[in-house]
Structure formats: C-alpha cells, structure tokens
Amino acid sequence: MKTKILNFCKAAVFFLLLAVCILAATVVVRRKESSYKYADFFDKAKNDQIDVLFMGSSHVINAVNPATLYRNYGITAYNMGGHGSVMQATYWELIEALDYCKPKWVVVDAYMLEKDYQYLDVMEENADPGDINTSVEQLHLNMDAWPLGRLKIAAVNDLIKDPDKRNQFLFDFIVYHDRWSELDENDYRALTGNADRNQLFGAEMRYDVEKTPVTYPDPQEGALLSGHTVGQEYLRKIIDECQRDGIGVVVTYLPFCADTDDKIAANSAGAVAGEYGVPYINMLDKDIIDIRTDLNDTGHLNASGAEKVSRFLGQWLTDNADLADHRGDASYSDWQNKADAYYGSISDMAASEDDLYTELELLSLNEVSGIVYFNQGSGAFHDDTLRKMVSNIAGTDTIYQANGPYILINDVGSGKTYEAFDDGFLGGVPTAMGNLIYQPVEARFRFLYAEENEEMNYLYDDEHADFDIQVITYDPASGEVLTHRYYRSYGNRYRTD
Known part of the structure; x- marks a missing residue:
C-alpha cells in the first residue's frame, strides 16, 4: 500500500513538473507584442485606474497618446487600438477589457466601418491571400495577451472560421513553438513578469513626415453606405454594450488622407x-491637424498629429465627460512618471535627430527650444512641406513672405517666438541663451550672438560656410546649446554632409 502511495506521489510530482515546464515553455516562446502592449492595462485595471478606453485600429494606436491626456488633463486612458482591427475585432477586445475594468467612458473610432465580412480568415470574395494572412496575423496583437476562457473562445469563434486557425489563437504554442532560435533575454524575463512593456499605455508614436499627402473629392452631401455592413452591426453592438453598462461612449473618425469612400x-x-x-466627432471635417505636417504616412498620424488630436480629445472629455483630474495624486505616480519620460524622450530625440523634417516635427512639440535658419538661395524656400513645418513652429505665415535669408527663434521657456527675413534683423530679443541679436550681412555671412557674449557668432564658421540650413537646439531653462546641425539642400532633399 505504501509503495502504491509513493508511486502515485512520484507520478503526481512528475506530471506537475511537466505541466510547469510546458507552461513555462509556452510563456517563453510566445511572441511578446501582445503582452508588451497590454501589460500595463492589466496592472492599471487591477487598481481601478483606467477612466477611458480608446478602441479601434492602428489609426487609434498612432493618434491618441495617453501620456498627453494625463500630462495636460489628468485623464487616465488606455489605448486599446489594434493594427488592422476591423469593428468586430474591436468589439471583442472591448468585451475582454470590460471583464477586467469598468471605464467611465469608451471612445471608439469607426475606421473600416464599411467592411462587410464576418471572418478575418475569409474576408471578401476573391480576397488576396496575402491580405488574409496579414489580417489573421494582426489579430494576434489583440488576442494573445488574454487568457484562455469563455470570452476568448467566443471571440475566436466569431472572428475566425477555420478550426485550425482558431486553435492557433486558443493554444498559441502551436504557432510559436518553433521560435527557439529567435529567443532573447526579454523572452525569458517574461517568466518573472519583467518583460518589456509599452511605456505609453498602449499607444505607439511615429516620427516620420509624409511629404506627399493627397486629398480626395468629397462625396455628395449626406451620402451614406449603400447597405448594412458587418462593421455597422458591430459598432451598434459596442454602443449597446456601453449603454447597458452605464459607460459613456463617443464615436470618432480620426483624421488621415481619407478618400471619398x-x-x-x-x-x-x-x-x-x-x-x-x-x-x-468626425475629425475629417475639423481643422485639427495639417496633412502637410502631421502625417507619418497617408493613413497614420505622426507624433505632432497625435499631440493635436490627443489635446482635442482631452479637452472634449474634460468639457463633457465629468472625469477626475488625477494629477498630484501619489497613487497615480506611474502615469505622471511615464508622461514625463515620454516628453523627456521628445527633447532627447529633437536634440539627436538628423533628418530635417523629423527634427522640425519634434521642435513643433515645444519640449526643447530651437533656432531655424535658412540662408539666401536655400532650397527650403521652394519646399512647401518644410515651410509649413516652420510655420507650424512659429505659429505665423511669415516664412511664406521670405525670399531669404530667414530666421526663427522659438524660445520655449518664455513661450516667445521671433522671426526675421530678407533684410530684417532682431535686436536683443530675450531668450534662455541671452539677449540675442541677429543681423544678415551678405549671402554667406550673418551674425547671431548674445549681447552678453558678442564674440560667439552662432551662425558662422569656416567649415560650414556653404551650408544653407542650420538648426540649433538649446535647453529651455539654462540656454545651454544642445546641438547645432548644418544641412545642404538638394532640391527637396537635405543632407548633413
């Protein structure tokens, strides 16, 4: 009898250890994109700290920055957007999220409302196999982080038709078991809960600038989709769910280069x-962003555009949603720390970026002070995108009056901007660098110096005499020069060598 009990215990221990090993292997080999995105969601939901959920596609991921919402309005929001998320995927993501938290408001973006198919692995008739594979692959970002349970089973059954593909979401070891050659330190840190996590509460910022945005004709006034679509059905389900739960809901259509459809x-x-x-809130009809400065590509916003959209939505929620301002509450310190870290990274990037368009985009966020100089004859005066970006920083259209030279001083610490063009000069304007004097002299020679140090001419040195563009960044408080970059223009291209 004792032998049987001992053997039973040994077997039980063996199978327990085996189960632990299988579970550990599953955690290690699983791709980390989904857990990276939602790790903070689970933590904040557990502490009942999420007041707003933003739902939708990658348009939401790149357009709504919770760090901006917290810094400026004290709003605690999580960006639940998923790459390629059609409305039915967004609906199930909301249902999963509501199992962990009850936000006061849900903001759902209606991009892809016109999609009229149920299953992501089938899509429309004659759908391109590559598009289907991408759609299924993108769903893993939405799904992998949620534990296996009745909701996940219902979601997968509703979104995926092929039983084999369903199993890839319910038992994702099937998909990821062969990742051993790709594993790195972060994969193993997942075992202790210390894997990397998204530092912007689910958002992702982009920093390129779309240089050739396009516009499309408007439809006839009042034109609507010709028939009922699956997208419309699931938008209704989202609204129904929120209203049943007593959650405020607002529908948006975020800005991008929208075509007529x-x-x-x-x-x-x-x-x-x-x-x-x-x-x-149809942002296609509102003057919130400028497609010449605020797009990363024709379909997504960059950080400048996200700042504008996030501030607009933050002000709307402040005015209409009766949300608490959590700034100054010690229990919300992680929100403050991550907001501070994000804006600190903007300062760092602005001081290290060597792409002229991106550098000007970052300067427009006003986290670091900057001086922009275009010499007479510079190609910048014929680059409408570049001129618009300078106008975005200055808050004026002065750059369009200039034939050259032109200078802009954006002194973030004082909130003042100063401009001069052609033969104009600046006399002792107060900045963190001192009282700056600017005086053009001839095509390749100009003065910019502080009254306190007349020997330091910031705009001239022999080595860069033939560079036609200069950008100087400096600390808004101390006035310390952080970077000084010189660019040569070649048509609408700009190089630092």
Whole structure:
C-alpha cells in the first residue's frame, strides 16, 4: 500500500513538473507584442485606474497618446487600438477589457466601418491571400495577451472560421513553438513578469513626415453606405454594450488622407451614433491637424498629429465627460512618471535627430527650444512641406513672405517666438541663451550672438560656410546649446554632409 502511495506521489510530482515546464515553455516562446502592449492595462485595471478606453485600429494606436491626456488633463486612458482591427475585432477586445475594468467612458473610432465580412480568415470574395494572412496575423496583437476562457473562445469563434486557425489563437504554442532560435533575454524575463512593456499605455508614436499627402473629392452631401455592413452591426453592438453598462461612449473618425469612400463611411458612422443619441466627432471635417505636417504616412498620424488630436480629445472629455483630474495624486505616480519620460524622450530625440523634417516635427512639440535658419538661395524656400513645418513652429505665415535669408527663434521657456527675413534683423530679443541679436550681412555671412557674449557668432564658421540650413537646439531653462546641425539642400532633399 505504501509503495502504491509513493508511486502515485512520484507520478503526481512528475506530471506537475511537466505541466510547469510546458507552461513555462509556452510563456517563453510566445511572441511578446501582445503582452508588451497590454501589460500595463492589466496592472492599471487591477487598481481601478483606467477612466477611458480608446478602441479601434492602428489609426487609434498612432493618434491618441495617453501620456498627453494625463500630462495636460489628468485623464487616465488606455489605448486599446489594434493594427488592422476591423469593428468586430474591436468589439471583442472591448468585451475582454470590460471583464477586467469598468471605464467611465469608451471612445471608439469607426475606421473600416464599411467592411462587410464576418471572418478575418475569409474576408471578401476573391480576397488576396496575402491580405488574409496579414489580417489573421494582426489579430494576434489583440488576442494573445488574454487568457484562455469563455470570452476568448467566443471571440475566436466569431472572428475566425477555420478550426485550425482558431486553435492557433486558443493554444498559441502551436504557432510559436518553433521560435527557439529567435529567443532573447526579454523572452525569458517574461517568466518573472519583467518583460518589456509599452511605456505609453498602449499607444505607439511615429516620427516620420509624409511629404506627399493627397486629398480626395468629397462625396455628395449626406451620402451614406449603400447597405448594412458587418462593421455597422458591430459598432451598434459596442454602443449597446456601453449603454447597458452605464459607460459613456463617443464615436470618432480620426483624421488621415481619407478618400471619398472613407468620407462616406465617416458619414455613416455619424448616422449610427445618431441612432443611439451618442456624441460623434468626425475629425475629417475639423481643422485639427495639417496633412502637410502631421502625417507619418497617408493613413497614420505622426507624433505632432497625435499631440493635436490627443489635446482635442482631452479637452472634449474634460468639457463633457465629468472625469477626475488625477494629477498630484501619489497613487497615480506611474502615469505622471511615464508622461514625463515620454516628453523627456521628445527633447532627447529633437536634440539627436538628423533628418530635417523629423527634427522640425519634434521642435513643433515645444519640449526643447530651437533656432531655424535658412540662408539666401536655400532650397527650403521652394519646399512647401518644410515651410509649413516652420510655420507650424512659429505659429505665423511669415516664412511664406521670405525670399531669404530667414530666421526663427522659438524660445520655449518664455513661450516667445521671433522671426526675421530678407533684410530684417532682431535686436536683443530675450531668450534662455541671452539677449540675442541677429543681423544678415551678405549671402554667406550673418551674425547671431548674445549681447552678453558678442564674440560667439552662432551662425558662422569656416567649415560650414556653404551650408544653407542650420538648426540649433538649446535647453529651455539654462540656454545651454544642445546641438547645432548644418544641412545642404538638394532640391527637396537635405543632407548633413
């Protein structure tokens, strides 16, 4: 009898250790994108610290920055957007999220409302196999982080038709078991819960500038989608779910280079919102961003655009949603720390970026002070995107009056900007660098110095005499020069050598 008990215990220990090893292997080999995105969601939801959920596609990921919302309004929001998320995927992501938290408001973006298919692994008739594979692959970002349970099973059954593909989401070891050759330190840190995590509460910022944005004709006034779509059905389900739970809901259509069909879908989103009496914000119709400065590509915003959209939404929520301002509350210190870290990174990037467009985009966020100088004859005066970016920083259209030279001083510490062009000069303008004097002299020679140090001419040295563009960044408080970059223009291209 004792032998049987001993053997049973040995077997039980063996199978327990085996189960632990399999579980550990599953955690290690799983791709970390989903857990990276949602790690802070689970932590903040557990502590009941999420007041707003932002739902939608990559348009949301790149357009709504919770760090901006917290820094400027004290709003605690999580960006739940998923790459390629159609409305039915967004619906199930919301249902999963509501199992962990009850936000006061849900903001759902209606991009891809016109999509009229149920299953992501089938899509439309004659869909391109590559598009189907991408759609299924992108769903892993939404799904992998959620534990296996009744909701996940229901979601996968609703979104995926092929039983084999369903199993890849329910038992993702099937997909990731052969990742051993790709593993790195971060994969193993997942075993202790210390893997890397998204530092922007689910958002992702982009920093390129779309140089050739496009515009499309508007549809006929009042034009709507011609028939009922799956996208509309799931938008209704999202609104229904929020209203049943007593959660405020607002529908948005975020800005990008929308074509005519997109604009019709945006009209239809407003019609659905109107059926339920919920607010609708169509940002295609609002002067919030400038497509010449605020796009990363034709479909997504860059950090400058995200700053503008996030501030707009933050102000709307402040005015309409009756949300608490959590700034100064010690229990929300992680929100403050991550907001501070994000804006600190903007300062660092602005001082280290060597792409002229991106550098000007970062300077427009006003985290670091800057001086922009275009010499007479510079190609910058014929580059509408570049001139618009300078205008974005200055807050004026003065750059469009200039034939050359032109200078802009953006002194963030004082909130003042100073400009001069052609034969104009600046006399002792107060900045953190001192009282700066600017005086053009001839095509390749100009003065910029502080009254306190007349021997230091910032705009001239022999080595860079033939460079036609200069950008200087300096600390807004101390006035310390952080970087001084020189660019040569070649048409609409700019090089530092």
